[in-house]
Amino acid sequence: MSTAEALVLPATRTSVTWRLLRSELALTFRRPRNLVMMAILAAVPIIIGVVIRLVGSEGDAGGMIAQTAGNSLMLTVVSLFVLVPLLMPVAVAVVAGDAIAGEAGTGTLRYLLTAPAGRGRLLAVKYLNAVLFGLALTLTVATAALLTGLVLFPAGDVTLLSGTTISLGEGLLRVLAMVGYVAAGMAALAAVAVALSTFTEVAIGAIAATVVLIIVTQVLRAIPQLDWLAPYLLPTRWTGFDGLLRDPVPMSEIWQSLLAFGAYIVLFCSLAWARFTGKDITS
Amino acid sequence: MTVESPAELTVRAPERAPAAPPAAEDPAGGAAIVTRGLTKRFRGGQVAVDGLDLTVPAGSVFGFLGPNGSGKTTTIRMLLGLVAPTGGTHELLGLPLARALPAVGAVVEGPAFYPYLSGSANLLRFDAANPAASGRDAARRVGRALERVGLSAAAGKRYRAYSLGMRQRLAIAAALLTPRRLLVLDEPTNGLDPQGTREVRALVKEIAGDGTTVFVSSHLLAEVEQMCTHAGIMSHGRLVAHGTLTELHAGRSARLRVETPDLAHAAGILASLGLADVRAAGEEVTAELGEHAPDRVNAELVRQGVAVRGLAVARPSLEEVFVGLTGEGFDVDG
Known part of the structure; x- marks a missing residue:
């Protein structure tokens, strides 16, 4: 066997990273566990839609529920409000918390690193994979909600939370913006979970730690004396997507939230990188 | 080495084992x-x-x-x-x-x-x-x-x-x-x-x-x-x-093992030939072979009238080498 052949590198670093990412995505989106989570979350809007359809027909519901019954797009908003505080973050935490710890637990981490995937590249690919899973999850939920809404409720102009009315087309654009916003929020959580994942060889530990963090911050948020802390907590920022349903959209708040997500991503990715690149792999 | x-091992010039294939061109x-x-x-x-x-x-x-x-x-x-x-x-x-x-x-x-x-x-x-x-x-x-x-x-x-x-x-x-x-x-x-x-x-x-x-x-x-x-x-x-x-x-030289009823006689000859660490036990005399040729040793034994029933050269196994180097058993069960 020729030594030259062994040392020829493919064209670019990008193509190498892209190939590893594709392999990672294939693992994530073929894994039954992840598909089941996506299916369950996609079922939530359908259940909510059917329930509202039944209750709404009795004509006594108020607020957002009444609006949902009046317009197909609103089901997407309601579904995200139900799922974003806990269920979607848990699903993202399962994939992101598994990132490094899962590979360490099965021992495949040592083979990926001697392949050699490169620690920085592997971490980047793992994080990107978790971000894309969060995006896919949000898109799946939004799509399920939109389709259910279109089937069960009248389509047409959308009345916003602030009372103004916009066209269906602009409404769809705003839903798309909400998906982007929520996915950014999930990306911030994924950074926390991936960082925790570099500290253990037990995937369930990293996942549980992330979920506990989410619940603790939700509790902290509910304590009035800690109001000053709320803007710095991820769950506070997650539900900020309702701003996109007002007229005018409070852009400064939206930007602040996106900035907060960015800060979490930078901070926890740095932590993960520092930990993972200096770690002894003994699993 | x-x-x-x-x-106990002597340091020798590096030598390529016979079975090793030629090394690839290597900058190192x-x-x-x-x-x-x-x-x-x-x-x-x-x-x-x-x-x-x-x-x-x-x-x-x-x-x-x-x-x-x-x-x-x-x-x-x-x-x-x-x-x-x-x-x-x-x-x-x-x-x-x-x-x-x-x-x-x-x-x-x-x-x-x-x-x-x-x-x-x-x-x-x-x-x-x-x-x-x-x-x-x-x-x-x-x-x-x-x-x-x-x-x-x-x-x-x-x-x-x-x-x-x-x-x-x-x-x-x-x-x-x-x-x-x-x-x-x-x-x-x-x-x-x-x-x-x-x-x-x-x-x-x-x-x-x-x-x-x-x-x-x-x-x-x-x-x-x-x-x-x-x-x-x-x-x-x-x-x-x-x-x-x-x-x-x-490093741990092979031992010559001679099976014979004439223990003392054989031991004496081996010692006189210059073999080290001669030991007699049971119906066997053993000694470190060193640089001696086993066939020559055998010829000498027979020439001097020792009845040789069997003669063998026992190369030490790596396990014996290990035990010799560390003074402890090679515990496989660890």
């Missing part, structure tokens, strides 16, 4: 692995590897021996960049680690794969992690590697359903995905039945025949003796000896 503990001057003072002290203060000076010549089949817990796996993890040394340096193929690793295949501490993926999907996964492998001919590479270890028929079967022997072979297939210059095998026959062990041995010989350096760790000395050209012996984190098998054996 270097000797660090009870100094013919060494596949070089470590200098390589040390790992774990956080608890325990020293797993202590000042390891190891040179593995290119083209050799190097047996890395020692009881369980003697620091073999930690050394291998350091060589492959999984564990950071706390002291010393190491180099593979004369290259920086990141550039060397694509040319290094490794099986470290047993197979580890994704249980819910098939054998070939598992190999594709690790192939995708190798920056020196292009995606275009990945399927062909995987097919060839599976064929080489005899797993073609089980390629589509989930790893979960693989037997231990199949898992071990899949790990070797993963190490053979791309052409390698160095193969690091950590206990490759662990858990294999005698047939599987023979297959692995044959595979190692075949790979070495291609000019690939093979670094194989084992706690089974007899196994290594059958396939290696060189060996290094670890004990308590230190390398107590390393060199070609001939050199290692040379």
